[in-house]
Amino acid sequence: GPRPVSPETRERVLRAIEQLGYKPNHFARALARRKTQTIALIIPDNANPFFAQLSRAVEETAFEAGLTLVLCNSSQDPKREVVYFSALQSKRIDGVLLITSGLDASQVHALVDSGIPLVVLDREIPNVYVDTVLVDNVSLGYAATKHLLQHGHRTIACLSGPSSLLNSVERVKGYKQALSESGIATDESLICCGDFTFEGGYSAAKKILAKDTRPSALVASNDLMAIGAIHAVREIGLSVPNDLAIVSIDDILLAKISVPPLTTVAQPIWEMGQTATRLLVDRIRGNASPTPRRIVLNGNLVVRESCGCRVASSATSSDIRATEVR
Ligand code: RIB
Secondary structure, eight states, rough: OOOOOOOOHHHHHHHHHHHHHHHOOOHHHHHHTTTOSSEEEESSSSSSSHHHHHHHHHHHHHHHHTTEEEEEEEEEHHHHHHHHHHHHHOOOOEEEEEEOOOHHHHHHHHHTTTTOEEEEEEOOOOTSSSEEEEOOHHHHHHHHHHHHHHOOSEEEEEEEEETTTHHHHHHHHHHHHHHHHHHHHOOGEEEEEEOOOOHHHHHHHHHHHTTSSOEEEEEEEEHHHHHHHHHEEEEEEHHHHTTTTEEEEEOEEEEHHSSSSSSSEOOHHHHOOOOOOHHHHEEETOOOOOOOEEEEOHHHHEESSSTOOOOOEEEEEEEOOHHHOO
């Protein structure tokens, strides 16, 4: 098309195309270059601001490296992740960043065996030895609980994420550790399994509030569930923090505009997305060591009002070092 050729030549080429059934294949060009300059990010729930904020970090970092990003939302369904894996492989994606909703090692190995570089972030997958970026989730649960203990609370409920996820299990472990250090035995009836959503937090909090002996405080494993819990408390005419003090985890943008503003253990969302993307770019470009890297980042407690503290604006306590806190 763009290049000038004689009408006779053009005719001969068009005839050859027709006879051969030739179709231009854009992927062929990518295959020739053996790169599509595209990476994918698979997230569990694009309605959750945590993943929206993390996707921003990934996209910015990928763009700086000259790559485009394909965003896949698994809607918290591991089976959908498997469908995305095969679709991405057929599109010759250069690399995948995965936040899983519960895939096990055997399912992930299929992607690893395909040779496509994979970085796991936020939710570590047991027995999968690939580059991984996460936060020490035990220290997140520990720090949230510790702060409520420092307020003098002794009956503290815990709203966990899905029990199929290692980061949920580890946050509950941190909650139990903090209680035990204060000489408080864990009351399993105070631990409710949630799903990291507003609705899940709301319905779990209703169960907690209906108990004969109502707890005075709650650790929520993420901000969306904490906001759902606040809604449940206010719906029955009670108040946060006076009737139920709450500390959660994440520090999404909604945490500071919540009523009351959430005291929460902030995850380094941007740093996690940026670090994971840089690891993947290194892996794709052959600049990484053969042994997988495991990077553990730190959280930090952001004190606002849902715990009972009186602060003018969100003050940040010193960083909670994973090793120090535990
Ligand atoms: O809010 C979503 C939660 O799931 C976060 O705590 C994050 O760690 C993700 O795993």
